[in-house]
Amino acid sequence: MSILQMAFLALVFLAVFGTAYVIMLRFSSNPVQGRLQQVTELPSAPRRRERISPNLLSRLSTWLAPVAKLSGAEEEEWEKSALRTRFMNAGMRHPAMGVLYFAAKTALAIVLPLATYVVLVLANSHLTGNGLMFWLLLAAAVGYYLPNYALRYAVNHRQREIFESFPDALDLMTVCVEAGLAMDAALLRVAEEIGIKSPVLADELHLVTLELRAGLAKERALRNLALRTGVEDVDALVAMLIQAERFGTSIADSLRVQSDLLRTRRRQRAEEAAAKISLKLLFPLIFFIFPSLLVVLMGPAFISIYRVLLPTMSGDAG
Numbered sequence: 001m002s003i004l005q006m007a008f009l010a011l012v013f014l015a016v017f018g019t020a021y022v023i024m025l026r027f028s029s030n031p032v033q034g035r036l037q038q039v040t041e042l043p044s045a046p047r048r049r050e051r052i053s054p055n056l057l058s059r060l061s062t063w064l065a066p067v068a069k070l071s072g073a074e075e076e077e078w079e080k081s082a083l084r085t086r087f088m089n090a091g092m093r094h095p096a097m098g099v100l101y102f103a104a105k106t107a108l109a110i111v112l113p114l115a116t117y118v119v120l121v122l123a124n125s126h127l128t129g130n131g132l133m134f135w136l137l138l139a140a141a142v143g144y145y146l147p148n149y150a151l152r153y154a155v156n157h158r159q160r161e162i163f164e165s166f167p168d169a170l171d172l173m174t175v176c177v178e179a180g181l182a183m184d185a186a187l188l189r190v191a192e193e194i195g196i197k198s199p200v201l202a203d204e205l206h207l208v209t210l211e212l213r214a215g216l217a218k219e220r221a222l223r224n225l226a227l228r229t230g231v232e233d234v235d236a237l238v239a240m241l242i243q244a245e246r247f248g249t250s251i252a253d254s255l256r257v258q259s260d261l262l263r264t265r266r267r268q269r270a271e272e273a274a275a276k277i278s279l280k281l282l283f284p285l286i287f288f289i290f291p292s293l294l295v296v297l298m299g300p301a302f303i304s305i306y307r308v309l310l311p312t313m314s315g316d317a318g
Contacts, residue, residue, distance in 0.1 A: 089230035108143030165198035
């Protein structure tokens with residue numbers, strides 16, 4: 001290889017390496033810088049980040065109301081049902097969510113069977129009669145119940161985030177109460193500070209402070225917090241705060257005990273998840289890893305045995 005070719009390859013390497021390095025620096029996130037930016041840009045009161053404009057949701061609910069009625073959606077019924085509570089647990093508080101939910105069920109129940117039929121036709125499938133009907137009904141069932149699983153996932157994800165961040169919020173609240181702040185001021189302060197770690201929990205606490213400012217009773221505002229989150233630990237804290245407020249006991253001591261209890265439960269849940277790892281790894285080991293190891297370890301031995309026995313078997317046959 002000539003010197004000119006080596007120089008050309010070196011220039012190509014430097015150009016590719018420099019381009020990749022610049023792109024990496026441009027698009028990669030710096031955790032320290034992101035953390036400092038969150039701290040410096042933290043607003044005085046956490047605001048909800050709406051992914052979709054509320055006006056757009058209202059317009060969509062108006063347009064899709066006839067489609068939602070095909071799934072049995074009646075506004076007077078679902079507003080008072082347990083489904084409304086599930087929407088609040090998932091953080092979906094807009095009134096149009098019910099209409100969009102039932103409209104999605106109807107649309108998916110129609111679109112998925114059509115898509116399945118198109119795929120079967122393009123794949124030159126010879127399914128007819130009961131076979132074709134089975135796959136179409138299966139696609140319709142999957143489309144109808146898919147929003148249920150999506151809603152369940154959203155609720156579980158949000159509740160898990162609240163559960164993991166709640167002990168830290170209780171520690172902050174304990175410090176604020178011991179420093180002399182009242183419960184209303186302590187909730188507002190915690191809502192401002194916990195937003196760095198958990199915007200979801202900060203949003204819920206901020207709603208409690210807004211309800212208290214609007215003149216709602218403290219007991220009712222706290223019970224609304226437990227209802228919106230749907231987390232058992234939040235419900236226990238609300239009951240404890242109401243009892244402490246009613247009987248005049250020390251709120252700081254109650255918060256400290258509750259915080260220790262929540263940390264213990266969080267650690268026990270982590271230990272439980274770690275104990276399940278061995279059982280969850282059993283099936284991949286049996287069905288995927290052990291057969292591969294068996295082929296790698298015993299394959300050469302089987303080949304050698306086959307080569308040794310093949311002449312003997314051929315001689316016996318002859």
